[in-house]
Amino acid sequence: MSALHDLIAGALRTLDPETAHEVTIAALKRGLGPRAAATPTPSLRTRLAGLDLPNCVGLAAGFDKNAEVADPMLAAGFGFVECGTVTPLAQAGNPRPRLFRLTEDCGVINRLGFNNGGLEPFAARLAARRRRGIVGANIGANKDSADRVGDYVLGLTRLWGLADYFTVNVSSPNTPGLRALQTREALSELLGRLDEARGRLRAAGPDAPVFLKIAPDLADDEIEAIVETAIAHGLEGLIVGNTTLSRPSSLRGAAREEAGGLSGAPLMPLSTQVLRQVRQAAGDRLALIGVGGIASGADAYAKIRAGASAVQFYSSMVYQGPGLVMNVRRDVAARLAADGFASVSQAVGADLT
Numbered sequence: 001m002s003a004l005h006d007l008i009a010g011a012l013r014t015l016d017p018e019t020a021h022e023v024t025i026a027a028l029k030r031g032l033g034p035r036a037a038a039t040p041t042p043s044l045r046t047r048l049a050g051l052d053l054p055n056c057v058g059l060a061a062g063f064d065k066n067a068e069v070a071d072p073m074l075a076a077g078f079g080f081v082e083c084g085t086v087t088p089l090a091q092a093g094n095p096r097p098r099l100f101r102l103t104e105d106c107g108v109i110n111r112l113g114f115n116n117g118g119l120e121p122f123a124a125r126l127a128a129r130r131r132r133g134i135v136g137a138n139i140g141a142n143k144d145s146a147d148r149v150g151d152y153v154l155g156l157t158r159l160w161g162l163a164d165y166f167t168v169n170v171s172s173p174n175t176p177g178l179r180a181l182q183t184r185e186a187l188s189e190l191l192g193r194l195d196e197a198r199g200r201l202r203a204a205g206p207d208a209p210v211f212l213k214i215a216p217d218l219a220d221d222e223i224e225a226i227v228e229t230a231i232a233h234g235l236e237g238l239i240v241g242n243t244t245l246s247r248p249s250s251l252r253g254a255a256r257e258e259a260g261g262l263s264g265a266p267l268m269p270l271s272t273q274v275l276r277q278v279r280q281a282a283g284d285r286l287a288l289i290g291v292g293g294i295a296s297g298a299d300a301y302a303k304i305r306a307g308a309s310a311v312q313f314y315s316s317m318v319y320q321g322p323g324l325v326m327n328v329r330r331d332v333a334a335r336l337a338a339d340g341f342a343s344v345s346q347a348v349g350a351d352l353t
Contacts, residue, residue: 043333
């Protein structure tokens, strides 16, 4: 079935990128997505910040902004799915066109601007799930919010008990001023208020791990400051990283100069280098999820060996279709076996030792 779905994905590339994505979401909601074989891959099972993942290959935020198709994507073979980014109030995002394929580079540029339907319908969809499989919520702030930190606290509070983990997104380049929340003082305030809210929420029910998603466009001193601030405020991990504002000189796509964040294959070298630096700064004090540029099992395995306990991707499915998830799983399992690792956890950070 995945071959058929991959052919359909090829046909969708004849459409405007955002229209193609909307058609994909509509099809998935109607049960037309691929279904992976139920056979588990024992070597890919792992424990991440207290979460038991059936496999370490996850769907990155941005694909399912409104928590509409988490279950179909889990059925396609992902070990966990991250929905969002969701903001307290619905917002339209930036004007179209705002999503661009760089076909020659297998890359994507977006300046979507946190377009989403808002917190309440997002929460209602999560509440209606059967809660099978690990689903995370990526929370953000409204563009015109007078209290962006308060928006994150509201997101965490409203979705507590509905998501298996939370991701605090302070690294999108498409909301003006948002990345300033990565500076030490601003980040300390944000994470401090989230930690206070989390303390109150823990008293009422089970805990859930919280991750911080950071940009790949960080200097060494910024990486160290973020790591220490995250640890000081009780975060379980970091997601490394978001889209980049940089433009490699190798880009050939006609849309390469469009404003926005670059993702896809061109991001792989930068995001993996930053992941390596984060792992070296954090040691084993934080769990890391590697994202950015994964287009193959080799890419996913490189992230693991650079320090990621799990990986995520999204943009590469634009070019390779949904069958990519099972291809990545098979290839990572084969590479683990070839290197003598019985489980993915044994390979984490192998290139750093």
